[in-house]
Amino acid sequence: MRETPLSNCERDFLLKAIQEKKRLEGRQTYDYRNIKITFGTDYGCCIVDLGKTRVLAQVSCELVAPKESRPTEGILFFNLELSPMASPSFELGRQSELLVKLNRLLERCLRNSKCIDTESLCVVSGEKVWQIRVDVHGEEVTVYSADERDPIPLSIYHMPICVSFSFFLQGTYLLVDPCEREERVMDGLLVIAMNKHREICSIQSSGGIMLLKEQVLRCSKIASVKVSEITDLISRALENDKRVRKEGGKFGFAESIPKQRITALKSDEAAIEMTDMEEKAEGIISSTEPPSEPVPSPVVRAPGTGQVGESLENAWGVEQLEEEEEDSVDHVMDEGQEKEEEEEEESQYCNKADVVVISDSEEEEVVVLHQEAQVDSKQQVSGPQQPGTGDSKKKKKKKKKPVQ
Amino acid sequence: MEVDVQSTLTLREFGCEQNLLSRPDGSSSFVQGDSSVLAGVYGPAEVKVNKEIYDRATLEVVIHPKSGPPGVRERAREQCVRETCEAALLSSLHPRSSLSLVLQVVHDDGSLLACCLNAACMALMDAGLPMGCLFCGVTCAIDQEGQIITDPSAQQEKNSRAVLTFAIDSAQRRVMMSTTKGSFSVNELQQCIAVSQKASEKIFQFYRDSVKRRYSKTL
Amino acid sequence: MAAGFKTAEPLEYHRSFLKENCRPDGRELGEFRTTTLNIGSISTADGSALVKIGNTTVICGIKGELASPPTETPSKGYIVPNVDLPPLCSSRFRPGPPGEQAQAASQFVADVIESSEVIQGEDLCIEKGKLCWVLYCDIMCLDYDGNLLDACLVALVSALENVQLPEVTISKETDLAEVNMDKKRHLNIAKHPIGSSFAVFDDSIVIVDPTAEEESLSTAMMTVVTDEDDRLCTLYKPGGTSLSGEKLQDCISRAVTRNREVSKLINTVIQSVKPQK
Numbered sequence: 001m002r003e004t005p006l007s008n009c010e011r012d013f014l015l016k017a018i019q020e021k022k023r024l025e026g027r028q029t030y031d032y033r034n035i036k037i038t039f040g041t042d043y044g045c046c047i048v049d050l051g052k053t054r055v056l057a058q059v060s061c062e063l064v065a066p067k068e069s070r071p072t073e074g075i076l077f078f079n080l081e082l083s084p085m086a087s088p089s090f091e092l093g094r095q096s097e098l099l100v101k102l103n104r105l106l107e108r109c110l111r112n113s114k115c116i117d118t119e120s121l122c123v124v125s126g127e128k129v130w131q132i133r134v135d136v137h138g139e140e141v142t143v144y145s146a147d148e149r150d151p152i153p154l155s156i157y158h159m160p161i162c163v164s165f166s167f168f169l170q171g172t173y174l175l176v177d178p179c180e181r182e183e184r185v186m187d188g189l190l191v192i193a194m195n196k197h198r199e200i201c202s203i204q205s206s207g208g209i210m211l212l213k214e215q216v217l218r219c220s221k222i223a224s225v226k227v228s229e230i231t232d233l234i235s236r237a238l239e240n241d242k243r244v245r246k247e248g249g250k251f252g253f254a255e256s257i258p259k260q261r262i263t264a265l266k267s268d269e270a271a272i273e274m275t276d277m278e279e280k281a282e283g284i285i286s287s288t289e290p291p292s293e294p295v296p297s298p299v300v301r302a303p304g305t306g307q308v309g310e311s312l313e314n315a316w317g318v319e320q321l322e323e324e325e326e327d328s329v330d331h332v333m334d335e336g337q338e339k340e341e342e343e344e345e346e347s348q349y350c351n352k353a354d355v356v357v358i359s360d361s362e363e364e365e366v367v368v369l370h371q372e373a374q375v376d377s378k379q380q381v382s383g384p385q386q387p388g389t390g391d392s393k394k395k396k397k398k399k400k401k402p403v404q
Numbered sequence: 405m406e407v408d409v410q411s412t413l414t415l416r417e418f419g420c421e422q423n424l425l426s427r428p429d430g431s432s433s434f435v436q437g438d439s440s441v442l443a444g445v446y447g448p449a450e451v452k453v454n455k456e457i458y459d460r461a462t463l464e465v466v467i468h469p470k471s472g473p474p475g476v477r478e479r480a481r482e483q484c485v486r487e488t489c490e491a492a493l494l495s496s497l498h499p500r501s502s503l504s505l506v507l508q509v510v511h512d513d514g515s516l517l518a519c520c521l522n523a524a525c526m527a528l529m530d531a532g533l534p535m536g537c538l539f540c541g542v543t544c545a546i547d548q549e550g551q552i553i554t555d556p557s558a559q560q561e562k563n564s565r566a567v568l569t570f571a572i573d574s575a576q577r578r579v580m581m582s583t584t585k586g587s588f589s590v591n592e593l594q595q596c597i598a599v600s601q602k603a604s605e606k607i608f609q610f611y612r613d614s615v616k617r618r619y620s621k622t623l
Numbered sequence: 624m625a626a627g628f629k630t631a632e633p634l635e636y637h638r639s640f641l642k643e644n645c646r647p648d649g650r651e652l653g654e655f656r657t658t659t660l661n662i663g664s665i666s667t668a669d670g671s672a673l674v675k676i677g678n679t680t681v682i683c684g685i686k687g688e689l690a691s692p693p694t695e696t697p698s699k700g701y702i703v704p705n706v707d708l709p710p711l712c713s714s715r716f717r718p719g720p721p722g723e724q725a726q727a728a729s730q731f732v733a734d735v736i737e738s739s740e741v742i743q744g745e746d747l748c749i750e751k752g753k754l755c756w757v758l759y760c761d762i763m764c765l766d767y768d769g770n771l772l773d774a775c776l777v778a779l780v781s782a783l784e785n786v787q788l789p790e791v792t793i794s795k796e797t798d799l800a801e802v803n804m805d806k807k808r809h810l811n812i813a814k815h816p817i818g819s820s821f822a823v824f825d826d827s828i829v830i831v832d833p834t835a836e837e838e839s840l841s842t843a844m845m846t847v848v849t850d851e852d853d854r855l856c857t858l859y860k861p862g863g864t865s866l867s868g869e870k871l872q873d874c875i876s877r878a879v880t881r882n883r884e885v886s887k888l889i890n891t892v893i894q895s896v897k898p899q900k
Contacts (some may be wrong), residue, residue: 040511041438046472047510052426056442056510058471081466085444085506087427172442187438240496262621266419272554274413274602289873291853291879296889303657306892308884309657442695479723487862497690542698568736578865582845586738587854589877597868 006184014185018173023182025051030176030222035230037237051179055144088091101206108191109160160193160201162229163223167209174215177220191217192223196231412553413599415606420522420532420614428506430531435524437557440514441520443527447503455502462505467520470512480583481517485524488571488581492525494534503533514557515543517569517583522607529615538574540598541581541606542600543567546588552596554603568596573609574606634840641828643760643820648677648834653877655819655832658885660892662785669758670786670810674778676832677742678768683778685760687788689800692748692755700747700755704732706762706775713767713835724771728895731859732775734764735848739816741783746811749791754800756788770857772846776873777819781889786810816856817885818848820877826864831877847878851886 014024021029033051040046046060081089082101090096166178166186176180183189189208193202200220206210298308416437425431428444448461455462465486467478489505505527507520521541528535545556545564552558561567566586573580579597588596629636640647650656658675665671668684675681692699706728708716716722721729735741747756759774760782762775790806793799822833833841843863848856855875860866866874 040440041513042511045511054425056470056508081468083506084446084504085425085428085431085468085508086440088449088504089447128538139630262618263417263422263423264421265610265617267417267610267613269417270415272413272415272603272605272606273597274599277552277595277598277602278591280598281591284594284868284872285590288869288876291876294882295884295887298884298891300891301897303895304663304892305659305661306886306888306895307657307659309655348460476726476730476733479726479847483723483727484861487843489862491863491865514764548631568858573865576865576867577869579860580865581862582858582860583734584738584855585734587740587850587856589854590872593855593858594868594872598872601868 004151006181010181012183014181015168017166018182020174021147023175024179029174032177032226032229033179034231039237039241049178053180078103098263101103101204105191105193105202105204108204109162134377135190159231159234161197161227162193163219163226165190165192165219165222167211167215168208171209171211171215176226188221194220194222194227196228198224198227412551413603415555415603416557418475418522418607420526420610422526422614422618428531429529430524430527430529430533432523432530434511434519434526434597435554435614436515436519436522438511438520440506440510441523442510442517443520443523444504444506444508444529445527445533447531447533448498448501449503451500452504453495456500459499461498461501461503463490463493463495464502465489465524467502467506467507468509470509476529481520484571484583486519487509488512488521488539489524489528489582492535492537492573493528493540494536496569499533512558515541515555515558515569517541518555520542521571525605526611526614529611538608538611539571539580540574540611541569541571542603542606544596546586546592546596552599554590554599556576560601566592568593568600570597572600572612574604574608575603579617586596593621619621624651626896627654628768628876633836636749637837637840639822640728641824644756646830647838650832651861652828652830655881655884656834658697658777660781660888662781662896663863664890668782668786670782671783672778672785673775674781676770676777678766678775679764679774679835680766681764681769681771681778683760683762683775683782684784685758688757688759689749689754689785689791690757693753694891696744697752698748699744700749700751702736702742702747702758702780704736704760704762706732706764706771707728708764708767708771712764716767717884728771728775731772731846731857732760732779733855734859735776735785735816735818736779739814739848739850741780741812741816742810743813744867749800750793752792754793756784758786767835769836769838770820770832773818773820773832775817777885777889779894780812780815780817783810784812784825784889814850814852815882815886815889816848817848817858817882818846819843819874820846820873823864823866823878827870828868829866829874831881835867845874849875849878849882851882853879853882 017023021171023029023031025033027033034048034049035052038047038049040058042058045391048055080099082096082099082102118377129307164177166175166182167173167188167190168186169173170187175186178186178189188207188211189213191204191206193203194200194201202215278372296308298306300306410422417574418437419435420432422432423430424433425444429445429447430445433440451462455464463486463598465482465592466474467482467559468474469478479565485505493503495503505524509516510518521539525539529538543555543561544567545553545561546566546568546606547553547564550565553564556564556567564586566584566588568582568584569587570579571581572578573589637647645651648656649656651836656679657840659675661673663683665684669687670685671683672683673680693701697713702722706721707727708722708725708728710716710718716725737843742758747754747758760779761896762778764771764774773794787809789809790803790808792801796802819831821829822832822837823830823843823845824837824841826842830837830841838844841863843860843866845858845860845863845866847858850856858875885896
């Protein structure tokens with residue numbers, strides 16, 4: 001599904017609002033949207049909400065052989081997915097430009113900045129549920145998990161945090177943390193990844209906008225403030241999660257469902273009052289006909305080949321059905337023989353079918369249904385099947401004679 | 405023994421939030437114990453020409469596992485969820501259009517397929533798509549002693565001899581979908597179905613309560 | 624005219640038959656198509672079988688390979704099933720990577736193998752933690768006319784019965800596997816999981832062994848897999864219209880009969896080959 005394009009009046013409205021220093025959600029230019037961090041019951045799993053953008057991250061690990069070139073290092077693997085849930089324009093398994101860009105950004109700021117592994121906030125708007133597979137492949141027998149402590153926690157040197165700035169009208173206006181709408185009208189995007197020590201880990205500018213030195217410096221100053229705020233928030237969230245786990249309290253996503261919202265509801269553990277299930281089951285079983293005991297014996301056509309089918313019981317359909325099942329490529333050869341074996345009427349039908357006049361045989365099918373016994377119709381339909389069924393006829397033919 | 409039977413026949417606490425994502429037409433997050441699934445629905449919308457069906461809507465279901473790329477198991481699950489939804493949805497009301505349902509596993513702690521089904525149903529409700537009936541998923545496990553455990557956790561599933569998952573419809577409480585693992589007797593199957601039908605009442609009541617709450621405009 | 628009716632209103636066409644408790648191909652509602660089984664069809668495979676249910680033709684070839692057992696279960700070998708639906712078998716399948724139906728069928732077969740414990744994993748183990756057999760079961764559909772899953776299971780079970788693996792020993796001195804091709808043994812097949820597929824028409828009419836056309840017109844599909852002790856291994860109903868417990872019971876009862884029928888067929892066919900050896 002393609003994304004609905006932004007209409008001109010929407011675009012004009014947004015730009016005009018930006019010129020008037022107003023934003024859609026009523027935020028100020030440098031305001032961040034609300035950040036909510038929720039940890040799952042699994043270690044190394046969290047959901048981050050940034051306004052209406054939502055990201056799910058899971059760190060998993062596996063023991064593998066190290067790379068030959070770096071035998072003493074573990075392998076770090078990041079994978080970002082743009083799930084189709086986030087937007088109908090995201091397609092499954094397609095490497096879109098945005099995806100490549102974001103994946104690269106993540107790699108650069110997490111792997112290349114040598115922080116080993118961190119939970120990072122990647123700020124891109126538009127309600128994206130990303131599943132980041134941060135697979136940590138360790139060489140030693142230690143279980144890694146990001147941002148968590150219980151099994152040996154990953155040592156994180158620093159946490160790079162990304163802050164994005166969008167530029168409008170050739171860099172005249174600047175907004176922090178653009179939302180999806182704003183991103184669609186922006187001219188350029190600058191993403192700065194920085195840690196709380198005010199070290200820049202990565203800068204990425206996209207959109208082809210020329211930025212002045214002052215602009216970049218100003219952005220980096222803003223970023224440093226935001227980064228320290230966010231770092232604080234993360235450490236507080238981690239502390240909190242740690243405390244709750246230790247106290248044995250409730251944690252995980254189940255607890256994150258807001259109670260004070262009419263769209264959400266929770267129910268307690270519920271017992272199913274059920275005492276008569278055994279009787280019920282017995283009732284159903286006993287009211288059903290038991291499986292019929294005598295089953296038809298299979299017919300062995302040749303060593304290694306056998307056949308079973310209810311139709312075998314059918315006294316006079318036998319010849320016909322055997323024909324139909326076993327007919328083979330070398331049909332012509334047997335045709336004469338066949339005729340001898342069968343009643344006139346039968347062979348007539350049979351031949352007709354051999355020619356594969358499908359419409360013909362079907363016509364008769366219907367007539368037969370309404371006039372005569374079902375047995376007939378069986379025989380009719382056998383026609384179209386013939387060309388398709390291809391077993392070795394020769395050996396079966398030999399077998400067949402005694403049957404008759 | 406009698407007491408034990410009672411204690412294993414429980415549904416873990418469950419919770420649901422609807423309309424929590426802004427982009428999809430309908431979304432829900434369903435939590436059963438620690439298992440949690442997020443669902444988003446888009447549609448009815450434009451359909452790709454090669455997927456167009458002339459007399460009904462095309463439904464696509466995608467299940468994202470928590471980590472790693474989706475595998476064959478997810479495909480089998482997707483098929484189960486899709487066909488269950490197809491049977492419940494009145495898709496002939498939206499011919500030549502597409503519906504897509506995306507499920508994201510947030511946490512797997514047993515009864516995952518049941519949780520997926522419940523999240524799917526809530527998301528479809530949230531999207532306001534016309535449905536002939538609602539459906540819910542119930543998982544039953546049969547442990548080594550032959551006891552039935554409803555809504556098992558991952559640990560219970562692992563220790564059990566057989567795991568059966570059913571989708572029950574709200575109209576007649578009949579079995580819409582069934583997948584099983586492990587071997588079991590006919591009697592056990594019928595007992596599980598009976599239990600699931602009973603459990604479905606609880607879940608449908610929960611659906612009803614949550615919808616009631618949503619439209620009551622008061623907390 | 625009748626052909627026109629069939630093309631224009633395929634569902635009505637089928638209904639007019641179902642009303643009379645029969646089907647366009649003359650079968651009764653609970654009647655299977657003729658099932659033909661041939662074992663040892665592929666001489667180069669370790670075990671093979673060809674199954675025809677009506678037009679549906681499925682061939683299964685099993686190749687045993689030596690591998691080191693998985694770390695979680697060091698004393699067990701394993702089976703890797705794969706169902707292939709090539710474009711050859713029906714115009715509905717396209718070339719390329721396996722489609723959804725093929726994947727679902729592969730998963731189904733894998734689930735049945737696991738649930739029914741066809742073979743004890745220990746039987747495939749040669750030396751604990753060191754060497755075991757891996758059985759690659761490739762099932763290929765040659766002609767698709769509905770009821771793929773039943774045919775796959777019959778083919779799989781028969782092919783497993785047909786498997787002959789050479790004796791393998793690990794020599795003490797060299798620590799290498801030695802294969803003795805002269806001494807071959809059959810596998811010990813513990814269970815015979817046999818499936819019966821059903822299609823539901825108009826929410827209530829259940830027919831057995833549907834053809835491809837019936838499958839596409841039906842509102843629900845279901846496959847019941849039982850073993851010879853009348854236990855259920857799988858009750859697979861991927862959605863569709865709902866069925867009551869009573870209806871399910873009818874189907875199970877039919878499946879049990881079918882299992883006896885097919886088990887007998889498999890045994891007879893295997894017996895028919897034995898004396899020659």
